[in-house]
Amino acid sequence: MKKRKRFVVANWKLNPETLAEAKRLFAGIKKAASGLEHVTTVVCPPAVYLAELKKGYRGKKVALGAQDVFFERMGSYTGETSPAMVANIGATYAIIGHSERRANGETDADVRKKVAAATAEKLTAIVCIGESERDEQGAYLSFIREQLRTGLADVSERASKRIIIAYEPIWAIGKTGDDAIQPSDLHETVLFIRKILNEQFEKKTAFSIPILYGGSVERENAGVLFEQGEVDGHLVGHASLDPEEFRDILFAVNNAER
Ligand code: PGA
Numbered sequence: 001m002k003k004r005k006r007f008v009v010a011n012w013k014l015n016p017e018t019l020a021e022a023k024r025l026f027a028g029i030k031k032a033a034s035g036l037e038h039v040t041t042v043v044c045p046p047a048v049y050l051a052e053l054k055k056g057y058r059g060k061k062v063a064l065g066a067q068d069v070f071f072e073r074m075g076s077y078t079g080e081t082s083p084a085m086v087a088n089i090g091a092t093y094a095i096i097g098h099s100e101r102r103a104n105g106e107t108d109a110d111v112r113k114k115v116a117a118a119t120a121e122k123l124t125a126i127v128c129i130g131e132s133e134r135d136e137q138g139a140y141l142s143f144i145r146e147q148l149r150t151g152l153a154d155v156s157e158r159a160s161k162r163i164i165i166a167y168e169p170i171w172a173i174g175k176t177g178d179d180a181i182q183p184s185d186l187h188e189t190v191l192f193i194r195k196i197l198n199e200q201f202e203k204k205t206a207f208s209i210p211i212l213y214g215g216s217v218e219r220e221n222a223g224v225l226f227e228q229g230e231v232d233g234h235l236v237g238h239a240s241l242d243p244e245e246f247r248d249i250l251f252a253v254n255n256a257e258r
Pocket of ligand 1: 011168172173174175214215216217235236237238239
């Protein structure tokens with residue numbers, strides 16, 4: 001059987017402070033990623049750095065992505081960045097619906113429009129979902145289902161090849177490796193997400209959509225979460241700002257057994 005693609009996405013958030021540092025960090029990541037045969041590495045820096053990092057890099061191992069995009073193409077929307085602008089400078093991915101944006105008021109309805117706008121510009125949308133807490137009764141599962149159903153409502157079978165799901169439980173974000181999800185709980189959630197995708201898409205399509213995990217992925221847990229959680233890769237926040245740690249995460253995912 002053909003091997004599934006593996007992804008490691010670096011979400012730099014509001015870091016680093018200068019373009020010079022961003023260039024150094026990107027250089028380290030390019031070097032680490034260059035020899036990997038199974039992993040596609042995606043770097044999502046602050047939007048102001050995208051064009052500069054893209055300049056002069058023609059390689060295929062590392063792709064660039066935005067941390068957010070707006071749903072309109074042009075107009076009176078102060079501070080926004082359109083998917084077309086991101087695509088035009090050569091970036092190919094966009095994180096959409098990150099919990100830190102949802103905390104600032106972004107709704108499932110916004111995510112739905114952004115996903116449609118991004119895929120229309122041929123960007124791959126990394127759609128973030130995840131509950132703020134896990135309850136015994138399983139209300140968090142209904143919450144995830146709703147995020148998925150609404151967020152992907154306008155995605156056609158065809159556009160689905162430009163969708164990646166990033167499952168990021170909010171309670172696990174920005175902590176240490178010890179606070180990440182247990183691999184068996186992750187596996188269970190991945191199966192649940194796959195079931196929801198199956199309700200919307202044809203079986204083959206639902207099976208092909210990559211599902212990543214995010215939330216305190218570090219060098220110690222990247223391999224085990226990938227293998228036992230049965231995800232297609234990780235979305236990495238704080239550990240993507242340390243080139244050596246990030247290199248170890250890339251290697252762990254590349255070398256994991258499947
Ligand atoms: P973290 O962030 O790896 O620092 O937990 C992940 C994310 O928010 O995407």
